[in-house]
Amino acid sequence: MPSEKDNDDVVRVDFAFRRELAEKVEGNLASFCYQCGACVGDCPATTYSSEFNPREIMLKVLYGLGDELIGGDSILWQCVNCYNCHERCPQEVKPVEVIISLKNMMADRGIYPPAVKKIIHTFETTGRTVPLSDAINRKREKLGLPPLEPVPMDEIEKLFEPLEEEGEE
Amino acid sequence: MKRFAFFPGCLIPTMHPSMEYAIRQSLPRLGIEIVDLDGASCCPDPIYFKSKDKLSWLAVAARNLSLAEDLGLDVITNCSGCTATLSETVHLLQDEELRKKINRRLARIGRKYKGKTRVRHIATLVRDEAGYDAISESVVRPLEGLKVAIHYGCHLLKPSSIMQVDNPDDPEVLERMVTALGATPVRHRNWYLCCGKACQTEEIPANMMHDLLRTVDAENAEILGMICPTCFSQFDYGQMKISKMFEESFGVPPVYYFQLLAYAQGEPYDKLGFDRQRFKPECLKRFEES
Numbered sequence A: 001m002p003s004e005k006d007n008d009d010v011v012r013v014d015f016a017f018r019r020e021l022a023e024k025v026e027g028n029l030a031s032f033c034y035q036c037g038a039c040v041g042d043c044p045a046t047t048y049s050s051e052f053n054p055r056e057i058m059l060k061v062l063y064g065l066g067d068e069l070i071g072g073d074s075i076l077w078q079c080v081n082c083y084n085c086h087e088r089c090p091q092e093v094k095p096v097e098v099i100i101s102l103k104n105m106m107a108d109r110g111i112y113p114p115a116v117k118k119i120i121h122t123f124e125t126t127g128r129t130v131p132l133s134d135a136i137n138r139k140r141e142k143l144g145l146p147p148l149e150p151v152p153m154d155e156i157e158k159l160f161e162p163l164e165e166e167g168e169e
Numbered sequence B: 001m002k003r004f005a006f007f008p009g010c011l012i013p014t015m016h017p018s019m020e021y022a023i024r025q026s027l028p029r030l031g032i033e034i035v036d037l038d039g040a041s042c043c044p045d046p047i048y049f050k051s052k053d054k055l056s057w058l059a060v061a062a063r064n065l066s067l068a069e070d071l072g073l074d075v076i077t078n079c080s081g082c083t084a085t086l087s088e089t090v091h092l093l094q095d096e097e098l099r100k101k102i103n104r105r106l107a108r109i110g111r112k113y114k115g116k117t118r119v120r121h122i123a124t125l126v127r128d129e130a131g132y133d134a135i136s137e138s139v140v141r142p143l144e145g146l147k148v149a150i151h152y153g154c155h156l157l158k159p160s161s162i163m164q165v166d167n168p169d170d171p172e173v174l175e176r177m178v179t180a181l182g183a184t185p186v187r188h189r190n191w192y193l194c195c196g197k198a199c200q201t202e203e204i205p206a207n208m209m210h211d212l213l214r215t216v217d218a219e220n221a222e223i224l225g226m227i228c229p230t231c232f233s234q235f236d237y238g239q240m241k242i243s244k245m246f247e248e249s250f251g252v253p254p255v256y257y258f259q260l261l262a263y264a265q266g267e268p269y270d271k272l273g274f275d276r277q278r279f280k281p282e283c284l285k286r287f288e289e290s
């Protein structure tokens, strides 16, 4: 891979990418990865897909190979979020959290799978992943359940903005 | 009665209200009182919104927790996803700097997260506050001979350092809760596989569910015992898809544990919404007659 090595065989690490990732919550944890592969054996995405391997993803993070990780058809969305890697890693790298931080970087660039974008939009506009409807409340009434009230979106929206003084994002 | 702030989340109250009905019927019989948590939003979900922006995800989750703090109550959850989000938030916000950051956002709406509330999934709550014997004692219709394939899913148990529910490699909580109903839990060979819902490709979840359903069938389980509404939908709608894709016929009805509990406590079959499922647990009706 030409992006990994210069012709003098020295690895060039893209620190700009790593610094951006480290800004995300738990995005810096990959630095503790010593490539043992304990996260691989129990990873269902690895079992069922030849492309996906959490150890390799951590290695690419260490090298700063952002182009191979984040993009339109990123393999990161193959992760099933099972947390087995989190369970197994002796270094507390939490590969799944690093993967989610990488997804945050994709989101900053406006890249999402369409199905994911839709659910996020529903949450950001209604405060729920399933929007309320009269039909839902009628069904609830029949069961004697209290009606669902709209989520106070004025409050929720105010929580989305980054803090200026912290220079977030 | 012990009181808890009920955080029903998004899926159960909207898509599966009969699960909520079963919870509201069965918990008081175990000495647990449900207090509604007004003004709560989506937890937010640990798959989609978390993937957009972890800080905003934490801020919204901390707001939900602060509502329970106002009531001075611990939170109970009925969905593994909500449990994961809220438990992880409690865990991460033990870090003082991160908590300050989140509290600066909460200050915009006059709220503060203090870190005083515990998050407990109703399964563990029932285990720890009522106990397996109390479940048995509440049963009026023992489900003797019913073979239940246990499906733990992911976020009830993992990450174990944060969830602190049970040993994720050899858990027992659901087995014992099913046994307390008089039924027989079955641990099939692929019990540790998951529903695959979070994955955004077709093949990985399909192949994984196919492997899982084959071992469920091999054990002749009559129902799948579920604890998470997301897993439930994957197995209810999903089994039809898998049957078609692999040209095999699968059809073990999934049943949410608290519906099974309410049924064993005497709630009529017709009131528990089983008829709305793709795969209906009609095998349960034999206990109604006796």
Ligand code: SF4
Pocket (backbone or CB within 6 Å): A032, A033, A034, A035, A036, A037, A038, A039, A040, A054, A055, A058, A088, A089, A090, A091, A092, A093, A094, A095
């Ligand atoms: S288990 Fe942890 S240290 Fe080992 S390769 Fe995976 S992430 Fe790296």
Ligand code: SF4
Pocket (backbone or CB within 6 Å): A039, A042, A043, A044, A045, A046, A054, A078, A079, A080, A081, A082, A083, A084, A085, A086, A095, A096
């Ligand atoms: S959380 Fe993702 S990376 Fe980790 S083991 Fe599960 S599928 Fe693999």
